[in-house]
Amino acid sequence: MKKNLLVILLILFSAITLEAKMERGTIVVKDQKIHAELKIPYNLFSKTPNFKLIQRGVKYIDENGTKGRLSPGDAEWFEFESNGKVFKMVSLKNREGSNLFLGKRKNFFVLQLTSGNVNLYKMFYDEKEFMSDSFTTEKERYILEKDGVLKVPAMINFRRDMSAYFFLYPQLVEKIVSRELKYSDIEMIVMEYNDWLSKQ
Numbered sequence: 001m002k003k004n005l006l007v008i009l010l011i012l013f014s015a016i017t018l019e020a021k022m023e024r025g026t027i028v029v030k031d032q033k034i035h036a037e038l039k040i041p042y043n044l045f046s047k048t049p050n051f052k053l054i055q056r057g058v059k060y061i062d063e064n065g066t067k068g069r070l071s072p073g074d075a076e077w078f079e080f081e082s083n084g085k086v087f088k089m090v091s092l093k094n095r096e097g098s099n100l101f102l103g104k105r106k107n108f109f110v111l112q113l114t115s116g117n118v119n120l121y122k123m124f125y126d127e128k129e130f131m132s133d134s135f136t137t138e139k140e141r142y143i144l145e146k147d148g149v150l151k152v153p154a155m156i157n158f159r160r161d162m163s164a165y166f167f168l169y170p171q172l173v174e175k176i177v178s179r180e181l182k183y184s185d186i187e188m189i190v191m192e193y194n195d196w197l198s199k200q
Contacts, residue, residue, distance in 0.1 A: 019044050025080035027060065027070060036060040038070075038080045049082050052124040052138060054089060055109045072107040088112040090121060092143070092150065110143060113187050116194030119145040120187060142186050158183045169196050 025038040039059040041050040057071040058078070070078060072091045079088040089109040110121035121143040144151045144165070153162060163173045172193055175181045181189050 022061075023080045023082055025060070025078055027062075027078040028076045029074065030076070034062050036062045038078065040080055040082065047083075049080075049087060051089075051111050051122075052126070055124060057109070072109045077112075078109075090119075092121070092145075114190050114194065116190070117146065117197045118190050118193055120190040121145065144190070153183070153186060155183050162189065166193050169193055172196065 020039050020041050022037045023040045025036055027034040027036055027038075037060060041053045042048065043050050055072075057069055057074075059067070059069050061067050075091055077088055077090040079086055081087075088111070090112045091107045091109055093107045108123070110123045112119065112121055114120045123141045123143055125139055125141065126137070142153055144153060146165075151165070153165075159176055159179070162176050166172050166176070166189070169192075172181075172189065176189065
């Protein structure tokens with residue numbers, strides 16, 4: 001009984017911590033741009049977009065007034081504006097050589113952080129607490145994309161792994177090996193690599 005009550009309270013709490021707003025955005029389907037109003041879920045207390053829910057898809061109304069729901073397999077990407085900032089959600093599919101396990105889903109939306117020769121994305125997911133069936137913790141995972149192959153950089157062996165990944169740029173590798181740049185600096189690492197490569 002107590003366990004059921006706890007689950008109900010968690011569901012109610014998650015419901016009241018969310019709200020949704022219609023935001024201006026663009027949907028790209030096979031190189032065709034569709035301007036639309038997207039229904040974006042927000043975290044009520046932080047007033048930030050709830051990317052974990054957005055990853056599953058969003059409802060929208062296009063410029064002709066047609067209503068629809070956008071799922072990860074329906075579009076190449078979509079973007080929306082929130083609090084003066086533009087967020088881009090890209091539909092990814094696991095490819096041969098990738099080390100990302102996607103389960104049964106063919107496509108999924110992820111938040112694009114940087115683009116260039118190497119793209120960097122962030123994925124949001126829930127992970128069950130150790131020794132608990134009821135409690136989950138929201139986690140984030142970075143995903144790198146180079147030459148169409150997806151890779152998840154791990155904290156364990158980060159220096160060795162990323163040194164090999166960015167081997168073309170020895171000065172960057174040196175910063176990674178010396179711990180000047182760490183896992184938490186992954187966005188900076190990718191931006192520096194892309195900037196360096198574009199000048200070669």
